[in-house]
Amino acid sequence: MPSAPNQHATAMLIRKLESIATLSDEQRQAILSLPVRLHTLAARQDIVRDGDKPSHCCLILDGWAYRYKLLGDGRRQIFSFHIPGDVPDLQSLHVPTMDHSLATLTKATVAFIPHESLQDLTLRHPGLGTLFWRDTLIDAAIFRAWMVGLGRRSAFEQVAHLFCELYLKLQAVGLAVHYRCPLPLTQIDIADALGMTNVHVNRVLKEMRGQALITLRSQTLVIEAWDELLRVAEFDPTYLHLEHRAA
Amino acid sequence: MPSAPNQHATAMLIRKLESIATLSDEQRQAILSLPVRLHTLAARQDIVRDGDKPSHCCLILDGWAYRYKLLGDGRRQIFSFHIPGDVPDLQSLHVPTMDHSLATLTKATVAFIPHESLQDLTLRHPGLGTLFWRDTLIDAAIFRAWMVGLGRRSAFEQVAHLFCELYLKLQAVGLAVHYRCPLPLTQIDIADALGMTNVHVNRVLKEMRGQALITLRSQTLVIEAWDELLRVAEFDPTYLHLEHRAA
DNA sequence: CGACACATTGACCAGACTCAAAGCTAGTGG
């Protein structure tokens, strides 16, 4: 029988899945019964590395994580930021070899779920299989949104777009309200996500503060002018495919 | 009973799936029985548009397609190029609203397969469901590879990387041999895929010819120095997750 | 044959990068 920490962990997963779909009682029960192994990790620690062949997936319960790839000379590209409820390496369920790394951004609590259990779950509950698939498809949709930024947006537009996206993702799982949210990213992280240098990110942020669009202090982002931020980012939340929209 | 054109269409899908996994006879039979509707399309025609809610997926039988998104002022980001055997809008099966467009690049023959039939297929054959899921995960892996290029590679490295990728994808389904392959892209297409201008793409190509890395004439790419191209691109084919590797 | 889209080249420009030097700030250990 699942223990209390198990229930806490899987309840977090349920909350996340309910941000992108509706679950039946039976499905909720099945998820609650998943076996998990809890771990507490320090900040900036690799969870899974480029080249690994993991045998379990990682559910984030507390803290942030990110996925990235390093080039030979140290250049880094960040692909995504992840918050509680996310399973950032869900793709490892069906693509055995990692082509990038997953690491914590902050101190974090994570739950490891064996591939075997997830595979079993999706076979017994095809609806959940579809839903996990859907989650990886939304992951891909976010990659495409970032590609538009990397390829075709100005630095200013791109930073604005990232802030809109992160705020909505946090809001969808109850981690943000009143245009205020945690943002435990350094300017170096933002730079490596958006294909810029930290120096340039700093200048863009200065400009955004100057235009009274945002406040960003001590790991907290406050969006001072949501509508205006949406406008300059040309932000359309469709790609997040959130069930309970809030934009 | 499926007609001959149906068999041709679904056989193309089988060849593609076998480039990323192994199929059982039963699975092959199930795919061969899929109902399809054939269409011939002119070059540069939208197949599905940003915002649509399609009720079928599109299997490419002949010709090339690409996915893209337009920004308000006409800036375009291309996300992917697709070749025969690909189902570029497979994600529409579980994410109803398109967040980008799909269009032909050349004159093309495509087969439309009802979502209903695909959903039914994946329920009856969970192994195929997993395989289609896997295909969308590889799609996402390719997005990540492009993100590294867009964010962190020089223009030269990026073009080299794209050519390596396209050659291997074509080779995997038997459409390229001897470092020679079709490449029906304009320099504008390449620019919009890699986040550059067509002028700069032209200069990069000139430089690549100068270094005797490639020849590119009349829609045909010849890679004159494969090893050297791999090296400058820092290309690692792992992310394509091909079953029968050929790098 | 003519038109139109694409490729190529040159001249000039700018957004973003590099390098460098100070300030901050949040942990750490004494």
Place this chain on the structure above:
DNA sequence: CCACTAGCTTTGAGTCTGGTCAATGTGTCG
């Protein structure tokens, strides 16, 4: 509890990759 430190932020000065604008050449298709 505070001083130290390492990493992060901020700013300035100068540079460069890649963009803009524009003209001309080339190829392909009706």
